[in-house]
Amino acid sequence: MAVAKEKRIILKYADAKGYSNDLPCYLEHGGYDMLKKAVKSKPEDICEEVLKSGVRGRGGAGFPTGMKWKFLDRKSGKPIYLICNADESEPGTFKDRQIIYKDPHQLIEGMMISAYAIQAKQAFIYIRAEFFEGARILDRAIAEAKAKKLCGDNVLGSGYSCDIVVHRGAGAYICGEETGLIESLEGKRPNPRIKPPYFPAVLGVYQCPTIVNNVETLCNVKHILEMGGDAFSKLGIPNNTGTRIWCVSGQVQNPGYFEFECGALTLGEMIYDVCGGLNPGRSLKAVIPGGSSAKVLRSDERFTGTLKDGTEFDWGVTDIPLDFDGPMAAGSMSGSGGIIVMDDSVDIVEAMANINAFYAHESCGQCTPCREGSLWMRKISTRMCSGGAREEDPDLLVSVANQIEGRTICAFGEAAAWPTQSFVAKFKDEFIAKANQPAPDDDAEGPARLRLI
C-alpha cells in the first residue's frame, strides 16, 4: 500500500512559495475570516465545537483541549487568562518554530478565537528566548493585528477586548511545564506548582483561572471552527483526531517536519519512505518516538497487547502507528511529536549519557529526588563513557531513576527517569560491555568518531 500523503492543514502555507509572514499576505489567504465568524458566535458554542472535535493537546501530554477548557473555574468571578506555550523545549521538537516564524498570524487568530471562546481577559505568548527573531515577528504581527482591530480593544467591533503580550523566557526547559511557565510569567523562578491545588484552570497565573495551550493546539482551534467539530473529529482516527506535525531528527537521510493525519502512517513508513531511510550502509538501532523524555524503542522489539478499542496488536517498531495511542501502546509516547532516529553507529550508552546531561542541566532543583538523582545519573553515565564503567552501573542507574519517578512535583521527574530506565532495560548488554572497554581517545580515533557526550 502506498504511503499516505502529507495533509498540511496547519502548515498549509508556511512553506508555500511567496507566502510571507505579514498581515496583508495572511489576509489574502483568507486570514482572520474565522475570527470574524467567532465573534458573531456564542463563546460556549465554540467551546462545544472544540470539545466535539476531540482535539488533544500537541505539547506533550495529549490531554483533550475541550476538556481542559471545561475545567475552567468560571464561578470565582476572577479574570480568565490564556497562555500560549511557545517554549518549544523538548529535544527533537521544532514544529512550533515553523508556525511562529512563517505563519504567526495563524497563531494569533487561533489565540484570539480561543481567548474569545473562554472569554479571556488577557493572553500571553511565552516564547523561548532563543527565538530572538521569533519574538520580534510575533510582536510585529500583534501590532499589525491591533491596527486592524483583530486583537486588542473591541475586536472587530464586537465589544470583546483581549490583548496578547509576548513574554520571553531565558533558556530554561522547565518553563515548558505549564505551572513552571506560570511562575516564570509572574516574574519568579520557574519552580512548578503542586497539583492539587494549583490546576491552572482553577489557580493559574495571578491565582486566576488560566488555560495553557501549545502553539499547534491553538492553531487547530481556527481549523476546528472552519470545518466544524464533527468534521474535524473525522480527520485522523477515533481518539486521535486531526493532523499532527511530526519532527524527525537524527540519522535519517531527509530529516524534517511533516504534517499527517493522525494514524495515517507507521513509524517505519515515516523513517523509510518519508525521510528516505537511514544513511547508506546503516541500519536502524533505536528510535525515541516523542521527544527525548519518551522511552526509547529498540529496532528488534515486538510489542503485543490489546488496544483500547479491543483490537489485538503485534507490532515491530516500524509497525507502530503514528498517533497518540500507538506509541503509548508500545510503552512509550508520542509526546511532542519529536522522533529521534539512531542507527547502528550509535554508542547507546553515550546517547543516554547525552540525555542525562540534558536533564541534569534542566532540573529546577525544587524536589530533592530530581535535583540529586538527575545529577547522579549524569555523573554515572558520563563516567561510564570515559573509561570508568563498572558492571554494576546499569543497575545503579536504574535504581536512581526509580527513586525519581513518581516522587516529584511535576512530570520532569518522569521525563528524567524514563530515558535511563528504558535505555538500560533494552540495551543492558551494551551497558555491561562498557565495563570492559577502555576510554575512547578522540585524537587517536580521528575525526570520524561520533561523540555524544
Place this chain on the structure above:
Amino acid sequence: MELSKDTLTKIDEVIGRYPEKRSATLMVIHLVQDEQGCITDEAVEWIAEKLELQPVNIYEVVTFYPMIRREPWGKTHVRVCRTLPCALRGSYKTCRTLEEKLGVKEGHVSEDGEFSIEFMECLADCGKGPVVIVDEKTYEDVQGEAAEKFAEQVKNGTLAKDRNFTSYEDGLAKPRKKTVASKKKGARRK
C-alpha cells in the same frame, strides 16, 4: 546606573503590558542585558527598585536562567547545540572546531573579549543539526568541512556576507509591505 533613553522607554512600555509589575521581571532583565551585556549587582538593585521588589527577588531570577549573565559574553557570541539530535549529527565535533578556530573554550570568553562559545541545550531546530546560533541568527547543518569554513567566517566577521551560509531567519520569505516600521539593527558601514 546609566541606561539609554531608548531602553528606559522600552522598560516603561513593557511594564505597562502586565497586570502585575513583577511579571515584567524577565523582560526588563532582557532589556537591561541587551544594553549592558550582563546583569550586575547594580542592575539587580535598579530593576528591583523599578519593579517595587526586593533585590533578592531579582537576584533569584538572574541566577536561575541560563541565558541571564552575571558577566558579559564576547562581542560575538556563538551558541552550539549539544543535545542528542544535534549530537547525532556531529555537534561535539562542530563545537571543537569552533573552539580551535576562535581560540576559546566553550563556556568562556576569549582574552581579547571578541569571541565566546556556549555549548547549549536544545535550540529547537533539531532536523538540520548541528545548529549554531551566532549572536541572534540560527545556522543549520554546520558540520564537517562546512563547519571549518563557518568557523573561519565567524572569526573574520564575514559570516553574513558568505552566501554558503544563510541563517534560518534570513531564509524566510520577506514581508510584502512595511506595515509597521521595524527598528533597524546596527548601522551599515559606508
